[in-house]
Amino acid sequence: MNNTYVGRRYAFPTYGEKMKLIKTDKTKKKTDEPRTNLTERIYQIIKDDIFSFRLVPGDRFSENEIAERVAASRTPVREALARLQREGYVDVSFRSGWKVNPFDFKKFEQLYDVRIILELAAIKKLCEMETAPDLEDVKRIWLVKPEDRLKDGPTVCGLDERFHEQLIEATGNMEMARIHHEITERLRIIRRIDFTQRNRIEATYDEHAKILRTIIERRAEDAKSYLKTHIEASKAEVRKITLHMLYEAQQQHPADSE
DSSP states (O other), rough: OOOOOOOBBEEEEHHHHHHHHHHOOOOOOOOOOOOOHHHHHHHHHHHHHHTSSSOOOOOEOOOHHHHHHHOOOOOHHHHHHHHHHHTOOOOOOOTTTTOOOOOOOHHHHHHHHHHHHHHHHHHHHHHHSSOOOOOOHHHHHHHHOOGGGGHHHHHHHHHHHHHHHHHHHHHHHHHHHHHHHHHHHHHHHHHHHGSSSSSHEEEEEEEHHHHHHHHTTTTTHHHHHHHHHHHHHHHHHHHHHHHHHHHHHHHSSSSSOO
């Protein structure tokens, strides 16, 4: 019996077949981890598989396959999958089980657009404040000599995230900060792709320094222009890298010849 799901152009192995490549401890007992924590962990594992392209659009899998992999019962697995379904990453069919949905670039672009609006408003406010905002912590990280710049992608990704959050927080508008943080959470899984390229890490340092200096000098229009260009460049790079990674993942399983 052929266990592959044949999409429009590609034949994908099931999730269970992919998991055979991962060594697991057959004697491992199901975890006693609190269910709330376990559900969150399973959610993050599956989401990471989707955004690392171990699971690609069209892949099918079952709750049992996930449960066996993470050594958990089906209940937290079902809860994690329901959350991913609400977010639009997966869907379920009574007959064929769970399936990874097509990558929704439009949704992420809309989130980027909202983020830009919030950060432009924050920059305007920072430049108009009577008392200069406290940006010393941000300056210590980003206004450094080239030889002192960090080079580890995940570390810089985390610092980049905090840079943008700190600009919002410096305005003192905690509701804006809360909304911005929620958007950042939803974008995090895809934004990290931007820091897999060395040139993008260098560009991030250069662009953040330029944004910071213009805010300090209260050049609001320049700062807003630099920030918008910075985020748009990141968005475009993420889209390009994502398409390339998706293509490579799909090419590993070309369509069966007819």
